[in-house]
Amino acid sequence: HALSLEDLKSRADRSESSEARILPLAEKMDRINQQKNRLIGISFTPQCEPSHSLIDKVCQQLEDNVVTYIDLQKCSSRQDAALHSKVDTALALDNTGGLRLSKKQRLDDVNVTGEHKLRQAFLRRSLAYDLSGIASFSVLDLWTQKLFEKMNEAPLANYRHISVEQAINADKALWVQVSNDTRGSLQPTRKAERRN
Numbered sequence: 001h002a003l004s005l006e007d008l009k010s011r012a013d014r015s016e017s018s019e020a021r022i023l024p025l026a027e028k029m030d031r032i033n034q035q036k037n038r039l040i041g042i043s044f045t046p047q048c049e050p051s052h053s054l055i056d057k058v059c060q061q062l063e064d065n066v067v068t069y070i071d072l073q074k075c076s077s078r079q080d081a082a083l084h085s086k087v088d089t090a091l092a093l094d095n096t097g098g099l100r101l102s103k104k105q106r107l108d109d110v111n112v113t114g115e116h117k118l119r120q121a122f123l124r125r126s127l128a129y130d131l132s133g134i135a136s137f138s139v140l141d142l143w144t145q146k147l148f149e150k151m152n153e154a155p156l157a158n159y160r161h162i163s164v165e166q167a168i169n170a171d172k173a174l175w176v177q178v179s180n181d182t183r184g185s186l187q188p189t190r191k192a193e194r195r196n
Contacts, residue, residue, distance in 0.1 A: 023059050028052060031131050039130075039137055046079035048120060050128040053081065058128040065186045067134065069175040072121040072168065073109035075128070080110060118164065119148065133188030147171060 036044050054076055061067050112118045122144040130137035147167045155161050 022052075022056050025052075028055060028131075035127065035131055035137075042127075046082065047077050048123050048127070049078040050124040050131070051076040051078055051081040054124060054128045055131055058125075058132045058134065062132050062134055062186060062188060065184055067175065067179045067182050067186060069172055069179070070125060072112050072118065072125065072171075075121040075125045076110050077120070077124055115148070115151075115164075119144070122147075134186065143171075143174065 032049075042048070054070070054074070057070060057074075110117075110121060112121045123141075126135075126137050126140035126144065129135040129140055147170065151162045151164065151167050153162070
């Protein structure tokens with residue numbers, strides 16, 4: 001009962017700016033290992049693996065039953081988390097009403113300048129959504145591939161190439177549509193991976 005009440009309280013007190021609920025490390029590692037076995041052909045390096053904070057943000061969307069757009073600059077890697085994370089300290093109230101010092105890890109925005117870095121950010125986001133069970137990697141990677149193909153297509157006469165900004169705007173529009181279509185009815189793609 002105490003855990004259920006605490007969960008309800010955390011959901012009621014949660015705002016958009018508050019941190020996502022942290023998925024236990026053992027469960028993250030189990031899901032990551034399952035993903036590595038399932039997605040043959042992807043080189044899982046620290047640069048392409050999503051950071052734990054990105055995984056937590058995506059898993060929180062499943063908890064909240066609402067998909068939201070995650071900016072590509074926020075799609076950090078395990079390498080970014082290991083090298084560039086900062087710890088913010090703040091005073092917080094604990095369950096008994098006393099003050100305690102809380103420490104939260106914060107990551108700077110990721111540089112997505114250039115097609116390679118942008119593609120890596122898309123890859124990390126796709127892996128994080130696949131890990132959560134919200135969407136499959138193959139579908140999200142197909143979308144990313146289509147965006148990059150359109151950016152590299154030869155334009156029609158008297159027209160310019162499709163810019164990175166236009167591709168990102170198309171990506172945002174897709175996520176707004178997905179959010180509207182799945183609001184309140186979000187279901188994991190693989191029931192076995194949802195244990196929380």
